[in-house]
Amino acid sequence: MQLRDDFAKHISELHNPIDRPYTASIDKSLLENIEDVEHLNKEIHDVNPDYLTFLPAYFWVFYFAIGWIYFSSFMFLIVSTDGLLHLQSYNIPLLVLDVSIALSMFIVFCTPLILLLYHFFRKYPIRTQYYFLKKEQKIAYYYRPLWKFRQSYELKIVDYKDIRPDLHQDPYNRAYTPLNLYVADPETGDITHHLKLEDYRVNPRVQWAFIRTYMESPADDLPIDNEICQAYPVDTSGSLFACADIIYRKNGILPSDHSGGGQIMVFIIGSIIALGNLFQANHYQCTKRAILHPEVKKLLTWDGQDNPYPIQTITDESKLAFEGGNWEVNVRWVGIILINVGLFVWAVMAYNS
Structure with a gap:
């Protein structure tokens, strides 16, 4: 494969190289895949x-996080509560041992919850953007290495133009x-x-054709569905509930205009x-905040007007919601949180009764 040979001398990661930018015409037939294009929109x-x-x-990250947090909280309450309620103050060595075990369990099991709550306020990105x-x-x-x-x-x-795309096979999931x-x-x-666009829910060839169409073609060529693709206020960090x-x-x-409907679901x-x-809403906040980096901001010149792409416009209700002033959004999410906390407390009490 000449493309593989031209790519590099010392690259072992390359599996299935595909067309580079501007080197071949874009296969527009890939963009006729309705499900993949809807997903990208x-x-x-x-x-x-x-x-x-x-x-x-x-998707998998925040579900893994809540599973870890809820499970660890259950384990902490179930295993430690009874023992701590019956500590014998006259047996100092046993008391020290019990307290040490309880603190160790708290650090191990409850750290994810503490870090998550801390992240809500810190507003730094977790994933590469x-x-x-x-x-x-x-x-x-x-970019930041995972271990740092x-x-x-x-x-x-x-x-x-320097990008070399490759369909990198996941060694743990051949699908x-x-x-x-x-x-x-x-x-x-x-x-x-190395830019890893790890979206496992879309055909990577469609994703690359979509990106190439945006970067190399007129606006009319991009398959934007204005029923799906929505505009967001310039700064989405104003309201966690609106991001949710x-x-x-x-x-x-x-509905995209925050006007009601679908509330029961x-x-x-x-x-x-x-x-x-x-957790996912907080990440949406971080995603938008990162673009305020001065080195990126100076590359952007669009003034927010005359967008050639057919997307849903920002409504007054949306602006109000992202400023934290839409009472319907705020009351709904406060109610959801209270119900969630109540269900969790009920489950803990029922399990320990």
């Missing part, structure tokens, strides 16, 4: 003359091939940038997984 966070961003694929800058023909992203969680995210900007974008040093062939509504709005359960579903909804 739902994941779009911004699409305008200057830049395109996706809401990161985050990518911004496809059409006017500048660059891709900006924020105390390190700040580092901004990286690469030329779009999926997520899209990976590489940049290699032309002299040594060593990888200098995104989850239900992009799936058609809530949100109550039923949200009352069960409220923590997961708020």
Whole structure:
């Protein structure tokens, strides 16, 4: 494969290279896949003359988090409560041992919950975020190694034309091939940038055709469905509850104008997984805040007017909601949280009775 040979001398990760930017015509037939295109429309966070961003694929992460937190909380209450209530103060060694065990359990099992609550206030991104800058023909992203969680995210900007796309086979699940974008040093062939677009819910060839269509073609060529793809206020960090509504709005359960409707389904579903909804909502906040980095901001020139892409416009109700002033949104989510807490307390008491 000449494409593989031209790519680099020292790359072992390359599995299935596909067409590079501007090297071949875009296979528009890929964009006729209705389900994949609908999925991409739902994941779009911004699409305008200057830049395109996706809401990161985050489904498994926040469900794993709430499962860990709820399970660990159950275990902590079940295992430690009875023992702590019957501590014998006259037996000092046993008292010290019991307290030490309780503290150790608290640190191990409750740290995820503490970190999650801390993250709600800190508002830093967890996942890598990518911004496809059409006017500048660059891709900006924020990177931090997973094991260096105390390190700040580092901004990286690469030329779009230098990208080498590859369908990287997941060694643990042969059914999926997520899209990976590489940049290699032309002299040594060593990888200098690795952008992992880990969206397992869409055909990676469709995803790449979608990105190429945006970066290389007129606005009319991008398959945007204005019934699905929605505009968001410039700063979505104003209201955690409004960001939580995104989850239900992009799936058609809530109307995009925050005018009511679909409320009962949100109550039923949200009352069960409220923590997961708020966790994902907090990540939406972080996604938008990252674009305020001065090195990215200076590359953006769109003034928010005359968008050539057919997307739903921002309504007055949406603006009010994202400013935290829409009482229907606020009351609904306060009620959902209270129901969720009540269900959790009831389950703990019922299990220990």
